[in-house]
Amino acid sequence: DAKTTQPNSMESNEEEPVHLPxxxxxxxxxxxxxxxxxxxxxxPEYVIHGLTSNVNNRMASLAIAEDRKSSTLIxxxxxxxxxxxxxxxLNSSGGSQGNLIFGKGTKLSVKP
Amino acid sequence: xxxxxxxxxHKVTETGTPVTLRCxxxxxxxxxxxxxxxxxxxxxxxxxxxxxxxxxKGEVSDGYSVSRSKTEDFLLTLESATSSxxxxxxxxISERGARDTQYFGPGTRLTVL
Numbered sequence: 743d744a745k746t747t748q749p750n751s752m753e754s755n756e757e758e759p760v761h762l763p764x765x766x767x768x769x770x771x772x773x774x775x776x777x778x779x780x781x782x783x784x785x786p787e788y789v790i791h792g793l794t795s796n797v798n799n800r801m802a803s804l805a806i807a808e809d810r811k812s813s814t815l816i817x818x819x820x821x822x823x824x825x826x827x828x829x830x831x832l833n834s835s836g837g838s839q840g841n842l843i844f845g846k847g848t849k850l851s852v853k854p
Numbered sequence: 855x856x857x858x859x860x861x862x863x864h865k866v867t868e869t870g871t872p873v874t875l876r877c878x879x880x881x882x883x884x885x886x887x888x889x890x891x892x893x894x895x896x897x898x899x900x901x902x903x904x905x906x907x908x909x910x911k912g913e914v915s916d917g918y919s920v921s922r923s924k925t926e927d928f929l930l931t932l933e934s935a936t937s938s939x940x941x942x943x944x945x946x947i948s949e950r951g952a953r954d955t956q957y958f959g960p961g962t963r964l965t966v967l
Contacts, residue, residue, distance in 0.1 A: 774953050785944050785958030786897065829896075833953050841887055841912060842946075842956060844896035 746830045751849040754820045762815040762848055764830030769810050773832040776842070777804065777815045781826045786844075789815065791833070825852045857881055858959040860945050866965045873932040875962050877945030879925075886928040887946040887956065888912075888920065897944060903928055904951060935966045 747765040754760040766775065776791040790797055790804045792813075797804040803816040817824055829847040857880030867873050877886060885904055889897040899912030901920040909920050917939060919931045932939055945959040 776955070778956075783961075785946075785961050786956075788955045788957065791955065841889075841899040841902060842897070844889075844898075846894075846896055 745843075746832060746845055748828070748830055748845065748848045750846065751851070753851045753853065754817075754824075755853050756822060757819050760817040760820045760824070760850065760852075762817075762828050762830075762850065763812065764814070765812045766830070766832055767811045769832055775804065775806060775810075775813050776831045776833045777802070778829045778831065778842070778844075779824075779826040780829070780847070781823075786829065789828070820850075820852045822852050822854065825850055858945060858947060858957060860943075860959040860962050862962060863960065864963045866967065867935055868967050869936055870934050871966075873935050873964065873966075875930045875943055875945075875964070877928045877930070877959060879928075879947050881947060881949075881957070882925060883947040883949045883957075884925075885948045885951045885954075886922065887948075888918075888928065888930045889944045889946065890914065890941040891944060891961075892941050900930065900943075935964075937966050940964060940966045 774791050774793050777789040778786040779789050780786045790799055790802050792804045792806055805814045827847040827849050829844050831842050859878045861876045887902040888900040891897045898914045900918050901912050903909045903922040921929045943962045946956040948954040948956045
């Protein structure tokens, strides 16, 4: 499975935008880019996913580079509740298992 | 929120004891997964199921078995628990498997003394 690289940690101020980067230089044409987050003492939670085009939903936006070798999760206005570990995951449509390969993610801290 | 529950939520047991963890879903999703999460490793797949009575091994399946006799329940069994199986266990479900969004349960914290 293709690997992703994320910074170990990032800090943000409350109500400011946050850009969480992810590099996936070995991505294949069938890999979807998924983002999950895990709040303290909870299970991972789906945030957003995309293939080639930028995507928006009520939680966040996903900006995908034209060559698909990197992507950025954008939280438009960080709140204290957004403090979590964010995982960037490549989910292959060709895999039979469908399991997610979790890396160590980026721990986001949000300051009031 | 997807209807996924895990039981028990916390368990302390002794080495050599059998343990069964239960995952229950109300979404009628076909795929179910068991992951474990340990410090420094992220989540790793133990076993998964792609239908009733259809299961397969994941990355870290040694020492674990699973069963799925009906769509809504996926059981994870540690036949003889060891201290290395102390972990937080998460169940997940998805409708279509590969490429599809997964929804996770709240987790079970297992301590093996």
